[in-house]
Amino acid sequence: MTAYTRNAQLVWNVLNGVFNIYKPSGVHPLTVRSTIISNLCRDLNELDVRPPMEHVSIEGPTNKEMRVTVRNSYADHPLVVGPRYLPDNFKMAFANKLPVEASGVMICGVNSGTALTYKLKQACLTKFYRVKGILGQARVDNYITGSILEKATWKKVKRGNIDRICAAVQAAHQKKMFENSGIDIQSQEAFDLAAKGLIRPADQQIPTIYSIKCVDFKPPEFTLEIVCINEDNEYLKSLVSEIGYRVKSVAHCSYIQCSQFGHFNVKNSLLSKHWDLQNILDSVSQCHRIIKENPYMIKQEHANLVPAQAVAQQ
Known part of the structure; x- marks a missing residue:
């Protein structure tokens, strides 16, 4: 330093x-x-931390001239009281x-x-996630560390199947995004909000997915990139499991990485x-x-x- x-x-x-x-x-x-x-x-x-306080002592017989001595106080020494910062x-x-x-x-x-x-x-x-799933096995807690609950074939699953399901999930969440904002999706107000960008849900407890796509497919493994808000790990793991069921198989999550939080990124x-x-x-x-x-990261003044x-x- x-x-x-x-x-x-x-x-x-x-x-x-x-x-x-x-x-x-x-x-x-x-x-x-x-x-x-x-x-x-x-x-x-x-x-360079604060030095020990000085100890002032008055020594000598009381019937004669006494002397004043100043020395470091052992009661304030780091070896006695411990480090300065705890x-x-x-x-x-x-x-x-x-x-x-x-x-x-x-x-x-x-x-x-x-x-x-x-x-x-x-x-x-908004948070950006990279989530990996494995087809063919359903596990406890929908995660790779859980014990196996069910097995199913996965060789019939193609990338196009997962892409279609991801598109359907994203469309459903975008529709729900307007419903949760309390605005009629057919109104001019909804159009004006949509023209400005993505809408923030009024209820902070409702998970909303703004983007989900399959970026890698090497069966039985697949990787999703998800942009979402108000989510938690259990929701992401259940999403992987749901995709497994919707492609007429089963799946569990094997990896979850948050690559960006607002404007804070992994780099x-x-x-x-x-x-x-x-x-x-x-x-x-x-x-x-x-x-x-x-500044809008800490002070939101609009629905977008x-x-x-x-x-x-x-």
């Missing part, structure tokens, strides 16, 4: 905001939290908490940045080996710039996902 950032107090004062990490599959979010906080504590304590000093929250089996972009807020993660969560930003995510103080500070600065350039001027620029 530079001489300016060697001061731990200065670094602590700027350690506020959100940053973008890549969560690996098989890791619990609480494990991610404890790992990041542990790394931040380690790096902050390696900087895990309990940190606050940390997630804007999109990925479950254990999922991997991908996860936005974390540290200290005062936790308030920003709440705003990002309430904004219900700028920090891998686990980069979860340290310097990289997190750089990511905080980068995420601050993204939010500043796209992005303002009309942003759509025109795209």
